[in-house]
Amino acid sequence: MRKLEEKIMKVLMLLSSAIILFVLGFILWKIVQMGLPSLNWDMVSKTPAGGFYLGKEGGILNAILGSLMLIGCSVFISIFLSLPVALYINFILQRKSRASGIIRFAFDVMFGIPSIVYGAFGFMVMMYLGMQASLLGGIIAVSLLIIPIMVRSIDEVAAQVPKDLLEAPLSLGATRYEMVKIAARQISPGITTAILLAIGRGIGDAATVMLTAGFTDGIPTSLMQPVATLPLAIFFQLSSPMEEVQQRAYSAALILTLLILILSFSTRYFSRKFSKTRI
Numbered sequence: 027m028r029k030l031e032e033k034i035m036k037v038l039m040l041l042s043s044a045i046i047l048f049v050l051g052f053i054l055w056k057i058v059q060m061g062l063p064s065l066n067w068d069m070v071s072k073t074p075a076g077g078f079y080l081g082k083e084g085g086i087l088n089a090i091l092g093s094l095m096l097i098g099c100s101v102f103i104s105i106f107l108s109l110p111v112a113l114y115i116n117f118i119l120q121r122k123s124r125a126s127g128i129i130r131f132a133f134d135v136m137f138g139i140p141s142i143v144y145g146a147f148g149f150m151v152m153m154y155l156g157m158q159a160s161l162l163g164g165i166i167a168v169s170l171l172i173i174p175i176m177v178r179s180i181d182e183v184a185a186q187v188p189k190d191l192l193e194a195p196l197s198l199g200a201t202r203y204e205m206v207k208i209a210a211r212q213i214s215p216g217i218t219t220a221i222l223l224a225i226g227r228g229i230g231d232a233a234t235v236m237l238t239a240g241f242t243d244g245i246p247t248s249l250m251q252p253v254a255t256l257p258l259a260i261f262f263q264l265s266s267p268m269e270e271v272q273q274r275a276y277s278a279a280l281i282l283t284l285l286i287l288i289l290s291f292s293t294r295y296f297s298r299k300f301s302k303t304r305i
């Protein structure tokens with residue numbers, strides 16, 4: 027009976043993996059199939075000219091650079107705030123203490139809040155402060171969106187660190203700070219995964235930045251200027267009645283997908299290289 031159950035579970039796991047890989051491959055294939063014909067050098071090297079969204083010349087360089095600036099600053103702020111919180115509730119507080127439970131519950135609630143709510147909240151605060159839609163507003167809103175993802179992702183990995191690994195440095199006379207540094211090294215792959223999840227969620231979100239970052243055909247030169255992003259560029263092009271402009275939207279989607287893949291592989295590469303140099 028046990029062998030039969032084991033075989034059934036093995037088949038189910040293989041089937042689930044095959045379905046997931048098939049869906050991923052199908053999505054990537056359709057994006058490449060529909061986006062590649064309209065992809066050219068002008069798309070990635072020029073900003074929109076007059077009437078770009080009506081089928082005239084130009085590109086989406088403004089959206090590409092805007093997305094990179096937005097997600098780069100947001101991830102930096104988020105990891106700076108999220109990592110200490112995750113380490114604190116696992117290695118300073120007791121993992122199953124009441125305080126840790128309350129903190130986790132708060133971030134679970136934040137994790138479940140729709141992105142449009144973060145955008146509306148950011149817009150309300152900006153209106154109260156007299157701010158216009160800007161790169162700074164988008165950075166703050168996206169940071170709020172991805173901080174719960176980072177905290178809970180790192181927290182789940184940190185909870186798997188053996189208790190003996192934490193007690194061994196303390197027994198040798200190490201301080202709690204040194205113990206936390208050792209634990210952070212142990213969970214570095216989990217931190218990398220958290221960053222990748224945050225990048226994927228933040229760079230592909232449209233609702234949050236629509237209300238806080240605005241949109242512009244230019245490239246911002248300060249934090250107080252509006253910024254274009256790829257999700258909004260795709261949305262505006264798909265909203266056009268012109269078929270040529272709609273085809274460009276699929277090219278923009280292909281660029282966004284490639285951008286996420288490049289950022290993901292780069293993050294993993296530098297994370298592994300950093301880990302090896304610190305051994």
